[in-house]
Amino acid sequence: MIPQVVTNETITTLSPNGINFPQTDEPQPTQQRQDSLKKHLKAEIKVIAAIQIMCAVTVLALGVILASVPPVPYFNSVFSVLLKSGYPFIGALFFIVSGILSIITERKSTKPLVNGSLTLNILSVSFASMGIVIISVSLAGLHPASKQCKQNKDLSLTEYEYYQTFYKSDWSQCAVTMSVLAGALSVMLISSVLEFGLALLSAMLWLRERVVISLGI
Helix, strand or coil: CCCCCCCCCCCCEEECCEEECCCCCCCCHHHHHHHHHHHHHHHHHHHHHHHHHHHHHHHHHHHHHHHHCCCCCCCHHHHHHHHHHCHHHHHHHHHHHHHHHHHHHHHCCCHHHHHHHHHHHHHHHHHHHHHHHHHHHHHHCHHHHHHHHHHHHHHHHHHCHHHHHHHHHHHHHHHHHHHHHHHHHHHHHHHHHHHHHHHHHHHHHHHHHHHHHHHCC
């Protein structure tokens, strides 16, 4: 009998029931890529959710600090609008809940959970964009407030030369107050920008997941 050349991909065998064409032992590349992509997306969702929660805690902590400080002359109007808007508290709450729900949904991707995560991340995008605008306005108002504070301290120096040393130290408080508020608001702004980008990315991922579930892929 003349041996036939058989490739490594498939093997043809002859049995009493007929000719069988067994599947190759090698895994299908497409299925491997899909599984790898799912694992990669799950890992990304966990990281995104963790950073979302960290940003939310940062915004909430700074909001509590600003709300608990005593009245600061010339600077109260700078962050009063931010506190009255409720963004550091309501926005942070949405960020925390959306991050926790994303972690839960990643473990059990049901349609209600996916829809809930998508909705919360869309709301988080809205709150983050609102917070970015308000914080930017507050930062822009720091310089005029500091300038007004220094001008009033300078007028006090001319009227009471005896207390010149005291008022000089009081004048420096304007610069210190401005620096502290600028630092706090800057950190809050960075956290809000990160939250905006992460919530937008999460919303896109959950939208894709909802389409996959709807199509039954």
